[in-house]
Amino acid sequence: MKKVLIKKLDHAKDLPLPNYETVAAAGMDLRAAVDAAVTIKPGERKMIPTGLQMALPEGYEAQVRPRSGLAIRNGITMLNTPGTIDADYRGELKVIAINLGEEDFVVNHGDRIAQMVIAPVTQFPVVEVDDLDETDRGEGGFGSTGVK
Ligand SMILES: O=c1ccn([C@H]2C[C@H](O)[C@@H](COP(=O)(O)OP(=O)(O)OP(=O)(O)O)O2)c(=O)[nH]1
Numbered sequence: 001m002k003k004v005l006i007k008k009l010d011h012a013k014d015l016p017l018p019n020y021e022t023v024a025a026a027g028m029d030l031r032a033a034v035d036a037a038v039t040i041k042p043g044e045r046k047m048i049p050t051g052l053q054m055a056l057p058e059g060y061e062a063q064v065r066p067r068s069g070l071a072i073r074n075g076i077t078m079l080n081t082p083g084t085i086d087a088d089y090r091g092e093l094k095v096i097a098i099n100l101g102e103e104d105f106v107v108n109h110g111d112r113i114a115q116m117v118i119a120p121v122t123q124f125p126v127v128e129v130d131d132l133d134e135t136d137r138g139e140g141g142f143g144s145t146g147v148k
């Protein structure tokens with residue numbers, strides 16, 4: 001069985017490992033590992049450490065996504081959502097949070113700030129060509145098929 005290996009850094013030793021909150025959850029919640037409370041002002045972005053290092057099985061990525069409750073209640077999302085965690089990344093997993101709400105948002109140690117979904121990755125060889133095949137869509141995009 002494939003496994004996600006997670007190492008806790010010193011500042012996350014007191015926190016539980018990420019885990020699926022319900023039996024069929026797609027994501028596992030990520031907790032903030034901060035020495036002191038962090039305030040994110042409206043419009044501000046901050047890198048929030050998780051205190052975790054991780055080794056994903058080869059052929060997989062982790063996507064760092066917002067939590068809907070924080071989004072609707074506080075306007076908190078991830079600036080780069082979905083953040084991409086490469087299977088070969090061994091640095092500390094971090095969350096780039098941005099406050100799109102109207103109030104200061106305080107992140108405390110242990111708060112579940114984001115969620116991580118593990119997904120398969122497909123890599124393809126890239127081949128340069130002079131011509132591409134023709135399709136019905138052609139170069140139409142960005143609303144070319146209308147709205148209704
Ligand atoms: O929300 C995120 C996004 C990325 N990362 C880490 C893991 C990922 O494998 C690495 C690189 O991310 P990405 O490829 O998105 O950033 P980059 O700006 O392209 O940096 P690099 O040149 O290191 O690839 O940073 C995080 O910890 N959190």
Ligand SMILES: [Mg+2]
Pocket residue numbers: none
């Ligand atoms: Mg990159």
